[in-house]
Amino acid sequence: xxxxxxxxxxxxxxxxxxxxxxxxxxxxxxxxxxxxxxxxxxxxxxxxxxxxxxxxxxxxxxxxxxxxxxxxxxxxxxxxxxxxxxxxxxxxxxxxxxxxxxxxxxxxxxxxxxxxxxxxxxxxxxxxxxxxxxxxxxxxxxxxxxxxxxxxxxxxxxxxxxxxxxxxxxxxxxxxxxxxxxxxxxxxxxxxxxxxxxxxxxxxxxxxxxxxxxxxxxxxxxxxxxxxxxxxxxxxxxxxxxxxxxxxxxxxxxxxxxxxxxxxxxxxxxxxxxxxxxxxxx
Numbered sequence: 001x002x003x004x005x006x007x008x009x010x011x012x013x014x015x016x017x018x019x020x021x022x023x024x025x026x027x028x029x030x031x032x033x034x035x036x037x038x039x040x041x042x043x044x045x046x047x048x049x050x051x052x053x054x055x056x057x058x059x060x061x062x063x064x065x066x067x068x069x070x071x072x073x074x075x076x077x078x079x080x081x082x083x084x085x086x087x088x089x090x091x092x093x094x095x096x097x098x099x100x101x102x103x104x105x106x107x108x109x110x111x112x113x114x115x116x117x118x119x120x121x122x123x124x125x126x127x128x129x130x131x132x133x134x135x136x137x138x139x140x141x142x143x144x145x146x147x148x149x150x151x152x153x154x155x156x157x158x159x160x161x162x163x164x165x166x167x168x169x170x171x172x173x174x175x176x177x178x179x180x181x182x183x184x185x186x187x188x189x190x191x192x193x194x195x196x197x198x199x200x201x202x203x204x205x206x207x208x209x210x211x212x213x214x215x216x217x218x219x220x221x222x223x224x225x226x227x228x229x230x231x232x233x234x235x236x237x238x239x240x241x242x243x244x245x246x247x248x249x250x251x252x253x254x255x256x257x258x259x260x261x262x263x264x265x266x267x268x269x270x271x272x273x274x275x276x277x278x279x280x281x282x
Contacts, residue, residue: 104194104196104199106162106167106168106169106195106199107161107162107168108121108159108161108162109159109160109168109169109171109172109195110157110158110159110160110172110175110191110194111157111159111190111191111194112158112159113153113154113157113187116154116157117154118154118157118158119154119158119160121158121159121160121161122161123155123158123160124161124163126163126164127163128163128164128165129162129163129164129165129166129171130165132163132166132174133171133174136174136175136177136178137177139178139181141178141181142181142182142183143182149182152178152182153179153182153184153187156175156176156178156179156187156191157175157190159194167201168195168199169195169199169200169201169203169204170203172191172195173192173203173206173207173208175191176188176189176191176192176204176208177210179191180207180210180211180214185211185215186215188207188211188214189211189212189215189220192204192207192208192211197223197224200224200227200228202231202232205224205227205231205232206232208220208221208228209221209237209240218240218243218247218274218278219247221240221244222240222243222244222247222248225237225241225243226241228240229241235261235265236271238257238260239258239271239272239274239275241257242254242257242258242261242275242279243275243278243279245257245279246258246278247278247279254279258275258276261275
């Protein structure tokens, strides 16, 4: 059989095409693609070995506690024991507020003015206290003479022995009252402060209030306001309690006290206005 040249060329061309297709396929089979994953990523995980069973220890049995023998004595009343302890723990706090060494005796009342030599303690001699009291209350102060006023102030401030037939607190109040009328409010307060609050009398309470107001120090009443209101039924002491409560930072207590003290008086009363002003500063 004779094949024409044209057929030969077509057969050769077809064989060439088949060869060109087969060569890349063989190359792909020989060169496998390289994996981008880390080694061992797609490998199955190795199962972990099972843990060995732990040995179980027998629970330790606690030893029985030894019993405490009970006393055969009676227990007694618990309330009586507590009451006895409270009675033993009771302490007199007044001795801490005013120790014995700080207490002032009424046998001698007065202060030493700085730079002035005081009068002797026995300057009054055996003069009766009632006579001196009447003399001091009738004295017309202030005194016109400057030198007489200076000498009288020194005498009234000096630590003098209390004469007979008069209470030492009342004698201090009479002297302070003369000093107040002389315009010596600070000197009057010094004489009053030489008397302990527990020894105050009604007369000394009244003079103490006047001296605190005259010296412009209403807070000086706070130490005696409660006791003074018990002994003296005057509106001034009710106002003093209200002012002291306000100065102590107790508005809930000060407001009712002020309202009760102002009852029945004019809103523009000078005492009410003073109490309101002092209460507002607390």
